[in-house]
Amino acid sequence: MKKLMSIVIIFLLGLFTIKGVEAADAPVSIGHAIISVNYDLPVYFVKGNENLQGDKAVQYFKNYFSIRDQRKDVEVKEEYLNIGTFDINVVGEYEIKLSFVGRSTLRVSEIITVYVIEEDTLAPEVYILRDNINYNVTKPVPKNEKESEEERVRKFIKSLNLTVRDNVDGLIELTEEHFTGVAEIDSTNLNGQYEITLTVSDSAGNTYTKNAIVTIKDITGPVIYNPTNVSTRRNKPVEYKNHVVIEDNFNEREELEVWYTIEKLTYEKVDGEEQIVLTEVSEVDFSKLGEFVITVHAKDTSGNLAATKQYKVIIENGISLPLLVFIINGVLLLIGGALVATFVISHKKNQKGA
Template structure:
């Protein structure tokens, strides 16, 4: 009995224990809550400079995943990439899951700004092969722009070390690239190498001063440098070594920021070797060019006209637009240049030091006006000016022109660059305004164009001449578009047509255009109503162009329609064979050979020579061919056998030095031994014999026959 009591007691104890354990099992939600409460990220989260360790499971078996509010700074895996632009605040969100329960927990992380080794920046020459140590925004600066080859289509960049940066091939992309910070020390000089980057107002190197805050919004630009040595004829993409004097910022925290806002016209940059610490100025590269600050400067204009008959700063020789009043965006001080305008190696120079160039800031697409000071028209009443670009357009809303106004605003003259020839060449114009002598006038330059040579190149506005002999000799007469227009357009590019019966009608207007001295390009129409391509004959084709003033030009050409041509052209002058000594200079094989056709006429220029495998350095026989095809596709081929020999062949008794016809075979009565003579003189002077004997049938006229060697 006692045995059964003990067994029953044991079973009861096991039951109570099991019930007690079951009452302590946690739910899914309790496990998630417990792991959330225990979840931490090791380290000082307010001063993060290296990768974080992010737990992926909780103590109670939950799974943990992470997401970053800024993966560029902290990845979802905890990898940290500090920015050189300042301290960054990132929120890391942990998602804790167990079974059907889940919850999130946020951690606020402060990633500290990249700093170098106090006096230098990280990766100054991109020798890591990527942009390590630099922070990029936009699309202009990528790891893929780091290269390890110094050669490019323009020669050599001038790379130092094994790597450099170039965005050649990515023109049009914009963005910024910022270095790590550094404390300016040593001599206070820095150096760098840059190439391309033509427009220093859009693509430049900024030196930024930090203000020790979490953002860069209050960082200060203390200097700006550009590739001021860029030259279309010289440096182009090749890097120039620059040195910059930053001594006034010694001891201050700085960083380098490359800004690319350029989208065309050398809108890319090659760069290398941003070195910011030199103990002594003597340590700087000997060939370094002094970098000049290119930040826009406030210009205090204080210019006056030389006399009441002249405008102020007519040649932009102050280096700016002082003296001119501007509207819109097309005309700013930044477009004034002391460099020539380059066009595929041809330079168009300023007359006296400066000119206005739309290309200096790549401002095609911007519009505006530029107005001179008022002047009294004196002397002989002429003004002159130089203008390039500015393709003439009849629609004033899209046109570029130079106008002259009375002081009350009345426009009295309007000029366009009618000599425009699809280049930036500056043409000098002279305008006869003598009917306004004694009146007060001003000049207004108008830019309404946004494309299709919507660029101005301007120079030398001169308003006072006392003698016509003083006018520029190369000046063209400016055409006043406000004066009555009585000149018809000029049609060019027309030609006669030779066609076959049944041939499809060609594009009559292909290559045909019309230019008007006032309206620029005008439409050309063609009247082919009299042309019948189904019948042989000669027909008139009439071209017509009319300008806005109703002046009309017409040109009539001929359309000749003929039947199907099956006659092959004829080649003349081809020799059956030619002997030439080995290693001789190659002759002009086409000399003396002509070709003609019954329809196309002279086709000599169309002869095609095929020399095959001709080799004048090797003995042998070679065939060369002469081929010509007429407009109907009829082809003629003639061939010459070329013998390349050691010595030229000779014939027996070629100079008749036997005193008879030995070696020759005569037939008929025209060639006999008795016609061989040693007498060089005859009634007409001297025959011009070689050797002792020669042949002449003089005195035996009337006989016929042949003589074969």
């Protein structure tokens, strides 16, 4: 009977083991697939476009979609795409649909609407070039450290944060060739004004042009770098302000208005709980034990304020005279003990040698 029971148990364990392997090998679904659409690509096409003739259209529209399934990118294949009745030679509105069945067995799809137009008559649109632009002032730098004209122009264009979009050409990247007057901008000339012109044309020759006035302004406050805590002993005053580093994009350190607020940190019990209490004082009192919280403030000549930073002056109790005497005596005892031990060992060695 015992032998029969053992066989049954082994058989059941075998079944559970086989079933566990099958479950482990089965596909695991994390969620349905995700289709993303690149909306930066154009959805208007001029009738007769060679890139969209016949089977080329399917290849072209594949670039508008991306698929991600089970945390992995999936290649967009032609069989996933349905361009319907799209015909680049017929003016009209068309739907382009991408469908995909992921490992979860759920079908997902996305649709974009595209247009075939007779001709492109619209100029690119610029988002957004203001009529008046404030450009941040900078310090003059030595000649050997100056940026090249190309670098200065590129930096200015990037600061505008413009987006140029054309209905047919899609996104247009701005370069120095699209601007006039930018090379003349001197960012060290506070309150200086310069006129610039932006001109952008699409592949059909439609042109966008706009003028703007650039004014050099100080719009950035000073930067206070993280100061470190200062520690000392009671009745031992130390300098606690000079180590603070403050820089500005235009003003030198001595031109900045810098001030400090000082607060004595204490702990008080409120409703049975210990809480921090800060009391503003005029100076650090080095005769008192404890901590003082120092807040650093700074303002440049244009009135821009720095983000404040804080650090502590920590005043600790120095070693008292009795404690110092005790420590010295302890050290002397250790040294004396070591000398005695050395003498005893040396004496024993000499006796053995004799």
